[in-house]
Amino acid sequence: MPPNAEASSSKRNNKPYQKGPNSKAKKGKQPPQNRNQDTSKLGVSKIKGLIRQASRLLQKEGIEPGLKIQTERRLESLKADLRKAELGNVEKKNHEKYHMIPLSERKKLLRIIKRAHSGIKLDESDQQTKDKLEIELFEARIMLNYILHYPMTQKYIALFAASAEGKDAAEEEERHLTLPQHLHSTPAAEDKPAVTRLELLNKLKALMEDKTEAGKQGVSLRPEETLKEDGSGRTNKSLLSVDSKEKQVAGPVDKPGDDEEEEEEADDFFE
Structure with missing residues (x-):
């Protein structure tokens, strides 16, 4: 072998092995899946x-x-x-x-609460009228908490009856907006959605009457102020419970309408 060829061969043998661009890495044993x-x-x-x-x-x-x-x-x-x-x-x-049904109902309740507040503050209102407005204000707050604490695992049972169709009918309904009288009526036993709705409302009423217990459960006595302060929607998913074995049927659907008077509050749950 010529001396130059021998030197060249020795030089090649001393070079470290380098992987080519198409060479595949050797597959080893894969690490076990992290069980934690x-x-x-x-x-x-x-x-x-x-x-x-x-x-x-x-x-x-x-x-x-x-x-x-x-x-x-x-x-x-x-x-x-x-x-x-x-x-x-x-x-x-x-x-x-x-989500659109409770959003629409929430706006209606906020208008009723605002209206009751204004009536109570009026000096010309007699005591009997003020007492009536105080009751309406308290019940409207109960229903607002009903919306905020309603269990998301169940079909929503509406508070308000279905809205009338048409612009004129909607405007007339807006002028005569009244609070539903669910807390003052006894539904028929076969009307399961109405029975469930009343049970949830009465539970919230009892909590709000016991201010200490309401605070423990995270129920606000003035939920409209909570909405304005932090923009929260649902505050406690597990507060109200509905029997999961009983198939629920949604109550009357309240079709949301345009609301020009009430400004939109931030609400992560309903919007």
């Missing part, structure tokens, strides 16, 4: 898949006791996350379907 990952924000299908994986692992023979205990705990945690995720889907669906 946060699953609370995963979707329903993803959580169900993890539950199936954990269940299959527990069915294997000869599983180590430590791993079995860890997997059982993880399985219980996944089931809890699944319930939360399914509940979140129901709440989202109901919000998309019913």
Whole structure:
């Protein structure tokens, strides 16, 4: 071999190996999935898949006791996350379907509250009229809390009857806007939505009459001021409960109309 060729061969052999542009990295064993990952924000299908994986692992023979205990705990945690995720889907669906009804009703109640406030402050109002307005103001606040605390997992049961169609009819209704008398009526037993609505209203009434308990439960005695101060909508999803076994039917649908007099308050839940 010529001396130059031998030197060239030796030089090539001393060069470190370099991967070409098309060379593939050697696949090694993939790291195991982190069993402590946060699953609370995963979707329903993803959580169900993890539950199936954990269940299959527990069915294997000869599983180590430590791993079995860890997997059982993880399985219980996944089931809890699944319930939360399914509940979140129901709440989202109901919000998309019913959010315009409580928004319209909230505006009506704010107008009634404002009207009652103005009447109470008038010096020329007699005491009997003021007492009547005080009752109307309190009941309007109960109904406003009804909207803010209504359980999102249930179909919304409306407070107001369906609005009349047509511009003239809507204007006439606006001039004669009155507070629904649900707190002073007894619905028929077969009218399940009305019965449920009255139960929720009475629960809120009892809480608001007990100011200490209302504060513990996060129920505002002046919800209209809470809306103006922080723009909050729903304040406590778990305060009011409806029997989930009983199929609820939505009450009269109140079609939202144009509201030029009342300014829009920020509301993350209803808007």
